[in-house]
Amino acid sequence: MMSATDIQIAICGSAGDGTIAAGDILRSVMADIGYRVISFDVYPAEIRGFGKCIARLRITTQQAYSLKAKSDVLVSLNDSHAIAHAGEVRDLGAVIYDNRSIVQIAEGGHISGHLGAGQLPYPVPIRELSEKSTGANRSRNLVALGFLAGLFGLPVEAFQKGIAGKFKRKAAVAEASGAAFLAGYERGARTFKLDDIRFGPPAVTSVPGATVEMINGNAAVVRGCLEAGIDCYFGYPITPATSIMEKLAVEMPKCGARLLQTEDEIAAISATLGAGFAGARAATATSGPGLSLMAEMLGLGVMAEIPAVVFVSQRGGPATGMPTKTEQSDLNMAVWGGHGDAPRIVIAPTNVEGCYRCAGKAFEMAEAYQTPVIVLLDLYLSNRYETVVFPAQPPFEPDMNRAPEAQQLREGYRRFGPADDFISPRALPGDRDAMHVVTGLEHNELGRPNDQPEMHQAMSRKRHEKLRAALGHPDFTHHKHFGDEGRVDVGLLGWGSAFGECLEAMFKAQAEGIRCAAMKVVMLSPFPTEAVSAFMDDCQAVLAPESNYQGQFANLLQAQVARPVHKLARATGAPMKVEEILDEIRRLAGREMGPGSNLHVIGM
């Protein structure tokens, strides 16, 4: 019986080497063939000629949740960058590199001098093959990709189709790329294989009526927006959120929706609230710096009880920070940021499918609870590709607005009138018999300014209490338990993009005999305190891994449940490492470990 395929490939080069493009083609082709793919690209903020680019793809036949710490294959398109990553290749893994250079290299400047003793070298005349097959060296990435495909016996036709598709508007580039790929492929197919890497047959996912797509987080957000019936989008570009607007700009006009690129983020959120006030399903997307600019208007959205959806793809901060590096450091800003008592709904998907579901559900929640909803993504999630099975029918309600009933209108419409669940009926501008005032000032039930102490207290309560219902929002995964049931040695509490690594670490810990469970928390505000507390009841120790320095999620946990939590907070600009989480699980489970725990316990 053929064993399951689980192969991670890293392609490393300099900006301009075509590193990301090669990864792009490989990703598309492997998904088309029927493998599951998780991939994540790291690239510099500069456009060309400077920093390091790495495309990492994990190709599997079974569900995977994160990239692996060790790659099976490393392709070097630029040794000066790839040398630092040679150590990331596992023993018996393959390192593919150019064995020619047109410049003199000082000792130690070639990757062949940095291979681990257990790694297998595959020297290839990459530049030479590119020049011979295309007359130029620009197609080195395709030669390397071809070599890889040939070495591992991947179907050449699928790659030819993928290359043709990638460059369909550039016939000359497509031709050269195809020739370069073939040159590499032939060389790879002739090369004697020494590694133990084997691609088994793909396990094609087939769900009746569903579509299987390999898609990244931002594209999944776009799909969720479209299927939820987005009417208006207003945005200002910022990495890593920009591609949401770019994709929506292509798709929204096709379904009669409108998109406007505004002059800044303040205008974007203002317009989004304006459209939401008018009854449209409206959204904007930004990153941490943009969220700061939107803070004031989010307060208006809370005060005026206006639906709006704000996608925030986090990146390394503060300030300009690290625009092309990932981080989960805007949680505080999303949950707490802003003036006044301004509660809002904050949800954070943990994978690409979650991006789709959270995007669509965010419109439902914004409408249902009449408030801004922040969807927290991050660069790792926005740019990460995964194979996702999309349902045949969109799982989103097209309208969740609680419109006033006729009797309420006859009795005199009160926009902010009392309700058992604190959610008042919401009429839209122009609705007959529903004229009302909406303002940023504190107001009475009619919406008219009122700063009396009792009124402010009552309205503050209303704005907070109405969000409780969001914890029971239908058909939405607010949190989910994985792993062992009952008493466990270690429980992982994770959120956002880091949860995939938590899950992988949990599976490994279980395989080592450690009783381990994990809970993903998607709903971050309002916080599902009861469920999280129940989970913690069963845990000997609780570990909260996350990609920021402060341990913002652990702090949020503390604020909500006031129980001991072990922080594992990392601000490296890179995704969490499964092995690092696993090491801490082992320590907490009392396994023999060397010195050097990275944990910081809070709440003892």
Next chain:
Amino acid sequence: MSALSHHVVIGSGIAGAQAVATLRARDPDARVTMITLSALHCYKRYDLPRIFRGCRDWRELLAQPPSYYDDQRITVRRATKVANVDTSRGMIQLSHNEEIRFDTLLVASGCRGHLPEELADYKDLIHRFSTFQDAMTVARALPEGGRVIMLGGDMLGLDLARTLIDTGHRVTLIAGEHTFWPHPVTVEQRDRLMGVLHDMGIEVVDGETVGGGIAAIEAGPPGMPARRVVFRDGGDRYGDIVMSFFGLVPSVEFMLGAGLDIERGILVNPSLRTTDERIYAAGDVCQIWSDQERSYRFFYGWKNVRAMGDIAARNMTGAAEAFVPAQDEGLAITPEGQIHSPFWEYE
């Protein structure tokens, strides 16, 4: 030697592997680098026939596990070709244009199989047997019970022939003047040895008796074995594989511009030092001055080669010792009627 010394060994055969071990033991602080064309670490080439007994995992052939080199702080530059050695600057130029400085250098680059000029046109139809890859290629191409046509037949080839017969394959040996290379044999001994080969189950065809040798090697026609060897007298033999064993040629091309004395191999004195005092040579690549024979000569066999690697490394690190041959070179027929070569006495 000083802590900053950099000892470089070119080649990862038995001589090279022994040398780096000795260098590390004698000079713990020095940098030790081994450069090899092979993608694998040192493996037991004499064990390659084991592949026909089912050993298909190269890890089982390694002389040391890969971690050994990390543990010993020996840098191994695998799959790396030396372009030339600049003795004036003490630099080794690699084919990918990287330069490596050396303080002392040992050339232990070994040999490759010799293919006579008259067979050069057929090289694409002839399988080699020098590396793990060669051996695996043969093993994959040779069907169960298949026939190997062995051209020449030196002691490496005859060693393989023993295994092939043992594993149910058939062997046709096209014998020539160097069939028992590197053992010198008389005409009378040769005839007796041929008889022993025949008794072992090898079909022996004397190349001299088939019209003066081989006229052509062809791909077999459909439905027939993959190869056809045609003799000058019109006769032929079919086999699944054709392999050549005509002795070894030292791999010295990259040293040709280095200013060392080179004949067929690199010429060294009994201390294995070349005409450059920083550069030594060991193994099949070197010819050692023999006071007794008043000439330079090769010494074969893994025991000799290993001893050379050790002596060279010792001398690179301050000793002054001479190489003493470590094994006899006599070819014999055992009382049981088997051929016995001391070169087949593997560890």
